[in-house]
Amino acid sequence: MRLPQSRGPVSAAIVHLLRRAPSEVDTAPVPAGPAVVPVLHDEDLQLSLWLCYELSYRGFDDVDDGWETAPSITGARRGLERRWLAGLEQLVPAADVDARHVPRALAELVAADDGPPLAKYLQRRASREQFREFVAQRSVYHLKEADPHSWAIPRLSGRAKAALIEIQADEYGHGRLERMHSELFRATMRSLGLDSSYGHFVGQVPAVTLAVSNLMSFFGLNRRWVGAAIGQLAAFEMTSSLPNRRYGNGLRRLGGDAGATRFYDEHVEADAVHEQVAAHDLCGGFALENPHAANDVMFGAACGLAVEAEFGRYLLGQWENDASSLLAAVDTAA
Structure with a gap:
């Protein structure tokens, strides 16, 4: 599997990083991206998350395996996950169960x-x-x-x-x-x-x-x-x-x-x-x-x-x- 085409500024920045070697990048920031649509239909957010997560599964043929734990990607993933979780918490009410x-x-x-x-x-x-x-x-x-x-x-x-x-x-x-x-x-x-x-x-x-x-x-x-x-x-x-x-x-x-x-x-x-x-x-x-x-x-x-x-x-x-x-x-x- 090779990297898919990006769908917005965040996924474009992530794809750009992943096409390079981790050793060539220090801690290049990845933009957080605006929250302009509901998270379930945010093409840029969901593709960006999927790219970050896939590095911990089978990865991509055209991406260095070292990116899985590279600070630029793990930092980007944390920021994306905060948006993802906030959207999920809006979607689903808090539970209170014994x-x-x-x-x-x-x-x-x-x-x-x-x-x-x-x-x-x-x-x-x-x-x-x-x-x-x-x-x-x-x-x-x-x-x-x-x-x-x-x-x-x-x-x-x-x-x-x-x-x-x-x-x-x-x-x-x-x-x-x-x-x-x-x-x-x-x-x-x-x-x-x-x-x-x-x-x-x-x-x-x-x-x-x-x-x-x-x-x-x-x-x-x-x-x-x-x-x-x-x-x-x-x-x-x-x-x-x-x-x-x-x-x-x-x-x-x-x-x-x-x-x-x-x-x-x-x-x-x-x-x-x-x-x-x-x-x-x-x-x-x-x-x-x-x-x-x-x-x-x-x-x-x-x-x-x-x-x-x-x-x-x-x-x-x-x-x-x-x-x-x-x-x-x-x-x-x-």
Whole structure:
């Protein structure tokens, strides 16, 4: 993966830095950038965050690995994260929950969620091209499936740690390449004629899609937010089984075979199990051990639901206006 095109002054400054060697730069400042649009739709902010975070994942072929810990980038990331967190706190009200009741509070939060009917649309009405767009959008996260939450493993202990490892073992296919969920998703992409290279569509997806990934990375890469990281994961697992059934049925309606739909079919069963493990063992166990962080769990869950809902609203809004949900047309597989 190579650096994508910038989308504003902050991402342009970051791209300019990353094209140089870290040894050539001391502490060149990166502009903070104006907060002129809501954070979920701030193209410059979300791409800038994604660039900074990706340095801690697989990085870029045209970027020196030393940039991951270079002061210019870590300083820029801290400033961007302050804007990101302020926006999230405006989006989601503060929680006040008893640590003993976290699993129940998560269930109530999920039950009250009324996000847009994206899954129903994809099941019943989406064209093949719209489904391809949806898969291209989701590839930004699903090709690194589970990686953002794995940062939490060394930061947990006891019952919560065991629960997260149980969930992650499923996500990584229990060590079998062909069963890794990222590989199952890659098969779905290939069945739709999409390039399944890691990060291929980053330059074509809007800010709100990058925000879905950035939320997980922000919580996962900052130990202060480990509670929010597992709360977001729990909300994701607790709202995943039914939509994945609909995604699979929608792809079958469009001619997808068993190999194309396996990613979605796998999640129907797996996430039904993960839902209980995530709510009770992971988040419930963590909250009992860390009662001071119970509200962080709920904050992460609420943020996850809010960002996913906005992602769905954006896609449906574009399609209702006969417009593409991508910044550029979907290309075919390389």
